[in-house]
Amino acid sequence: MPGQIQSFACPDIETLAGKSLEALRIAPVTKSMASADGRLRAALANHLALVWRVLRRTGLGPADAEDASQDVFWVLAQRFADVPERAQKSFLVSTALRVASDRKHSKWYRSVSAGLDVEARVSEAPLPDEALDMRRAGALLDEALATLEEFERSVFVLAELEQLTRAEVAEVLGIPEGTVASRLKRARESLEVAVRRLRSRPRAAR
Amino acid sequence: MTTSDGEQRQAFERLLDAARSETPPPELGERVLEQVAYRARLEGIAVLPRRRGYHAAAAAAGVLLLAAGVLLVVLARRPAADLAIVAEQAVSADKPSAAPGAAAAPGALRAGPLANDPCLAPAPVSGAEPSIDDFEDGDDAIRPLEGRAGFWRWAREIDAPGTAPALIPVPRPDATRANRMAQHVKGGELVDWGATVEFDFRPACYDASKYVGVSFQARGPGRIYFAPRERSVIPIAEGGSCEVDCYNPHVAKIELESAWRTYQVRWTEVRQRGIGKPALDTRHLHSLAFLIRAEDTPYEVWLDDVRFLPR
Numbered sequence: 001m002p003g004q005i006q007s008f009a010c011p012d013i014e015t016l017a018g019k020s021l022e023a024l025r026i027a028p029v030t031k032s033m034a035s036a037d038g039r040l041r042a043a044l045a046n047h048l049a050l051v052w053r054v055l056r057r058t059g060l061g062p063a064d065a066e067d068a069s070q071d072v073f074w075v076l077a078q079r080f081a082d083v084p085e086r087a088q089k090s091f092l093v094s095t096a097l098r099v100a101s102d103r104k105h106s107k108w109y110r111s112v113s114a115g116l117d118v119e120a121r122v123s124e125a126p127l128p129d130e131a132l133d134m135r136r137a138g139a140l141l142d143e144a145l146a147t148l149e150e151f152e153r154s155v156f157v158l159a160e161l162e163q164l165t166r167a168e169v170a171e172v173l174g175i176p177e178g179t180v181a182s183r184l185k186r187a188r189e190s191l192e193v194a195v196r197r198l199r200s201r202p203r204a205a206r
Numbered sequence: 207m208t209t210s211d212g213e214q215r216q217a218f219e220r221l222l223d224a225a226r227s228e229t230p231p232p233e234l235g236e237r238v239l240e241q242v243a244y245r246a247r248l249e250g251i252a253v254l255p256r257r258r259g260y261h262a263a264a265a266a267a268g269v270l271l272l273a274a275g276v277l278l279v280v281l282a283r284r285p286a287a288d289l290a291i292v293a294e295q296a297v298s299a300d301k302p303s304a305a306p307g308a309a310a311a312p313g314a315l316r317a318g319p320l321a322n323d324p325c326l327a328p329a330p331v332s333g334a335e336p337s338i339d340d341f342e343d344g345d346d347a348i349r350p351l352e353g354r355a356g357f358w359r360w361a362r363e364i365d366a367p368g369t370a371p372a373l374i375p376v377p378r379p380d381a382t383r384a385n386r387m388a389q390h391v392k393g394g395e396l397v398d399w400g401a402t403v404e405f406d407f408r409p410a411c412y413d414a415s416k417y418v419g420v421s422f423q424a425r426g427p428g429r430i431y432f433a434p435r436e437r438s439v440i441p442i443a444e445g446g447s448c449e450v451d452c453y454n455p456h457v458a459k460i461e462l463e464s465a466w467r468t469y470q471v472r473w474t475e476v477r478q479r480g481i482g483k484p485a486l487d488t489r490h491l492h493s494l495a496f497l498i499r500a501e502d503t504p505y506e507v508w509l510d511d512v513r514f515l516p517r
Contacts, residue, residue: 037239037243040239040242041235041239044235044238044239045235048230048234048235048238049229049230052228052229052230052234053225053226053228056228057225062231065230066231066234066237069230069234069238070237070238070241070242071443072443073238073242074241074242074245074443075442075443077242077246078442098449099443102441102443102452137220137221137224137225138224138225138228140221141221141222141224141225160222161222161225161226162226163226191218192214192215192218195217195218195221196214199217
């Protein structure tokens with residue numbers, strides 16, 4: 001292949017630039033975009049918290065989950081006509097899982113995501129006890145969830161934490177309902193063991 | 207179950223309850239709205255209602271084509287004995303033209319990859335304006351010829367997604383009055399996927415089939431990979447249509463020399479990783495990239511006069 005690429009030595013080429021001062025036009029905000037905005041606002045009001053939690057519990061840090069939330073709703077915005085409102089929840093959840101998976105598997109994420117964790121930056125600030133407890137609980141659960149195999153983790157997050165029906169989980173993950181039940185049981189058992197093990201660690205090690 | 211087990215179980219349930227009640231940051235919704243509006247403006251996409259226009263246009267086109275087909279059948283085949291055969295022929299021959307009518311049905315519309323697929327309304331390309339960018343204007347935008355738009359950027363593995371710096375041309379060391387500026391990147395050792403000098407077509411679907419490839423001037427030394435990236439290798443979230451095995455573009459390996467040379471890469475000379483992969487889909491280009499892999503770093507690359515190769 002390299003041998004086929006033609007190359008030539010460059011003399012001082014008199015490039016006829018033909019410069020154009022025409023600025024690149026960016027499409028203005030139109031009335032149609034404004035009404036799309038209403039539909040997007042409704043989707044955000046109904047499902048942003050769900051998308052956020054799915055992204056976080058499937059392993060993204062807060063900073064990365066924010067970026068991924070934008071990606072998820074951008075995908076929805078492009079596909080409003082294809083996704084009926086009743087199917088929006090499933091669509092967003094499956095998109096969130098895919099976006100999270102892409103980000104986790106990207107080499108960039110593996111190399112630098114730890115340094116961008118907002119939670120890590122603010123962890124020294126004093127917090128009300130309740131919020132601190134919540135944060136610790138979230139961190140402990142995430143650590144335990146990280147011990148699960150990715151597929152079981154998805155089943156657990158959707159069925160147990162987000163309390164989607166088995167039929168919804170089966171549809172999102174493309175598996176039979178029976179498999180949802182068996183994987184959920186196994187995931188729950190593994191997770192309980194992991195949580196107990198993590199809780200029993202000496203505090204300094206946490 | 208012992209008391210300890212019961213306590214452990216309760217603690218576990220409390221943990222799950224805490225996770226269920228987690229809420230996103232308060233401003234996230236507004237930030238998502240802003241981001242979606244921004245992306246939609248860049249892509250020139252009216253996110254929602256343009257679809258209705260498409261519905262109407264598809265339905266109208268379907269009706270017109272169907273009427274034209276019927277008229278042709280009636281005029282061409284008058285004798286009644288032939289009608290059955292003619293109708294059969296017409297149906298099979300007119301399948302593509304019947305499709306727009308069918309596309310008016312909601313089920314058929316779902317077949318498309320995106321509701322506002324930028325490929326639905328491609329910019330007309332005559333093949334007569336090959337210059338992509340000669341960098342003489344000193345900005346990061348490609349030349350706005352034949353409906354082309356895009357911005358050069360220099361992305362490295364150390365940049366967070368979406369934060370790659372814009373790439374502004376600099377004076378050539380051997381500048382002449384007619385050719386003063388070029389793109390220049392220089393960097394140290396990288397360890398992961400490397401770096402890239404690239405731009406995305408906006409909208410992210412450019413029909414370059416009127417051209418046979420790309421030529422550019424470059425100077426190294428070092429190795430780069432020229433990658434015309436079709437939409438099917440870019441994830442949906444980044445404006446492509448890829449769902450699996452993404453980021454596997456067609457590439458041509460190029461060994462740069464320490465003097466300026468002009469390189470010509472034809473569409474037929476780029477290959478995708480893997481066996482039995484199809485040829486480049488030149489009708490649906492997402493971006494053009496010059497890739498520098500980690501094993502070829504440290505690197506220093508000059509680029510100039512990037513243009514399509516006319517037929």
